[in-house]
Structures are given as C-alpha cells and as structure tokens.
Amino acid sequence: MFEHFFQCPYCWEEISVLLDPSVSGQTYIEDCENCCNPIEIRVSFENGELTSYEAVNIEQ
Structure with missing residues (x-):
C-alpha cells in the first residue's frame, strides 16, 4: 500500500x-x-508501478 495525493474534483483541496x-x-x-x-477513482498498476490515476466527480 502507498499513499497517493490528488485534488478533489469538487472542492479542489488536496486529499x-x-x-x-x-x-x-x-x-x-x-x-x-x-x-x-x-469521487470515482480509477487506478492502473503495471509491475507494482502506478501507470494511470483518475479521480472524477460523480454528477448527482
């Protein structure tokens, strides 16, 4: 497990x-x-390395 930081697509705070x-x-x-x-989070790893990360808002 490792920690990944990104901006919330709603409030733009770093989480x-x-x-x-x-x-x-x-x-x-x-x-x-x-x-x-x-937030819908989509993640891909290859050989234990992060290759793709996407955080998108869910329209409600």
Whole structure:
C-alpha cells in the first residue's frame, strides 16, 4: 500500500488515498475527506508501478 495525493474534483483541496499495487486495475468510489462528495477513482498498476490515476466527480 502507498499513499497517493490528488485534488478533489469538487472542492479542489488536496486529499490522499491508499492504493494497493497488488491489484492491476481498480475502480471504486471514495468520499472526499474535506467536502464529503463522492469521487470515482480509477487506478492502473503495471509491475507494482502506478501507470494511470483518475479521480472524477460523480454528477448527482
């Protein structure tokens, strides 16, 4: 597991998530720790290295 920092697509605050490099492709929902809005996170790893990271707002 390692910590990854990014900006919330709603409030633009820097927040962090823990990522598991043992799973090559991941998509999940995480609430912003600042504004509590849901963020869809898409992550890809190759050989334990982060190759793609996307955090997008979920229109509600």
